[in-house]
Amino acid sequence: MTEDEARAAKARVYRRRRIVVFSALAIVVALLTTGGVYTSNALGAAVPAAAPQITDPEPVAAAAQPLALPGFGSYAVGAVGFDGLMAAGNESTPMAIASITKIVTALTVLEANPIPAGESGPDLEYTEADVDIYWDMVAQNGSVAPVEAGAVLSLRESLEALLVPSGNNYGISIANWAFGSEQALVDRANAWLAAxxxxxxxxxxxxGMSDDNVSTAADLVVLGQIALQDPTLATIVASASVEIPEIGVLTNSNKMLGTHGVDGMKTGTTDDAANLLFTADYAVGSSTVTVVGVLLGGQTHAAVNEAIAALLDSVAPGFHEVAPLTANQVLAEYSTPWGETARARTAEGATLVVWGETPVDVEVQAEPVTLAQRGENVGAAIVRAGSQEFSVPLVLDAAIEDPGTWWRLTNPGALD
Structure with missing residues (x-):
């Protein structure tokens, strides 16, 4: 190629480039001048939302927990904060509850005369009439706690005498003090139960002297859970013994305290049966599970205690901690038409305690995203297990930014 031919070829390339550049500029100028409406709309239009591509974690479920069930009576076992019952048999059959009645008495009295935390409540003055009540209970072969005329006991100490050694006489004395008569307490207690x-x-x-004091195992589990909400009552029933200066040391009739996790609540003995309303606490992961149960209709307290021990030892291992989500776990991904990408991650992990084969499910709820900053909340992961439900926020791990002028002008069909 000659020098003249080379110069001519370069000139042709230059002219072609000028044509391309000026043509593009002409298009832009035309859009900015003659197509002003389109340009304005394109630059101001909302960009399309990016729909999340969601990843739903698989449900988590353990195997069913084998249980050592009592072979007699009526029983039920539940746990605070958990649905339903872990174990039950004849739980809807009304049965005499004997001294478990004293829990109802205590709750009724405490509703009318609450004791603030760390305090002992008002004083009760005991008289010869209370001594007469004591001897009347002895004559009826009822359980009693000592009392002396002239003694002054706080309401807390009086409830300790009622519940720890199961003093029938203190039930009547406290009722007379709180409501004027035992019948008035009974009326108030039945209204409390209905409420x-x-x-x-x-x-x-x-x-609980009369066999006409009745309940079901299912009801008593609920009663036990209510009783635990009163700190005064919960502390008293967990005491192996108490010392009251006016009457001495009183020993708890519940011989299971301190064994198999048991820390409450009340024995009950009829002429024909032994009963126990019990509570127990177990460490599960970073949590503590409180079990509430009852066994009615045993021949002896030894038989009842043995059956409850076996039942609790089989129930406790059924509680387990599950971690259905970890921190920074990716549960949704976003991709825009102009090439931006981001992922929705969990802001934190999640753990919860379940029992037996209760399934743990995660529902991912992620919103469509247009423009967003890194760390912005775009939804939640809903964790469910029985009646337990809570949410974990989902946040973006990258920003989704505006595509810019050129993309807007050259992608008219992609804009809203």
Missing amino acids: HGLANTHVVDSS
Whole structure:
């Protein structure tokens, strides 16, 4: 190629480039001048939302927990904060509850005379009339706690005498002090039971002497859970013994305290049966699970205690901690038409305690995203297990920014 031919070729290339550049500029100028409406709309239009591509974690479920069930009576076992019952048998059959009645008495009295945390409540002055009540209970072969005329006990100490050694006489004395008579307490107690939905529970005295004091195992699990909410009552029933200066040391009738996790609550003995309303606490991962149960209708307290020990030892291992989500776990991904990408991650991990084969499910709820900053909340992961439900926020791990002028002008069909 000659020098003249080379110069001519370069000139042709230059002219072609000028044509391309000026043509593009002409298009832009035309859009900015003659196509002003389109340009304005394109630059101001909302960009299309990026829909999330969601990843739903698989449900988590353990195997069913084998249980050592009592071979007699009526029983039920539940746990605070958990749905339903872990174990049950004849749980809807009304049965005499004996001194478990005293829990109803205590709750009724404490509703009318609450004891602030760390305090002992008002004083009760005991008289010869209370001594007479004591001897009347002895004559009826009822359980009693010592009392002396002239003694002054706080309401807390009086409840300790009622609940720890199961003193029937203190049920009547406290009722007379709080409501004027035992019958007045009974009326108040039955109204309290009805108000708390314990429709299958009915009392006729303050101590449980009569077999007409009845309940069901299912109702008593609820009663036990209510009782635990009163710190005074919960502390008293967990005491192996108490010392009251006016009357001495009193020992708890519940011989299971301190064994198999048991830390409450109340024995009950009829002429024909032994009963126990019990509570127990177990460490599960970073949490503590409180079990509430009852066994009614045993021949002896030894038989009841043995059956409850086996039952609790089989129930406790069924509680386990599950971690359905970890921190920074990717649960959704976003991709825009102009090439931006981001992922929705969990802001934190999640753990919860379940029992047995209760499934743990995660539902991912991620919103479509247009423009967003890194760390912006774009939804939640809903964790469910039985009645337990809570949410974990989902946040973006990268920003989704505006595509810019050129993309807007050259992608008219992609804009809203």
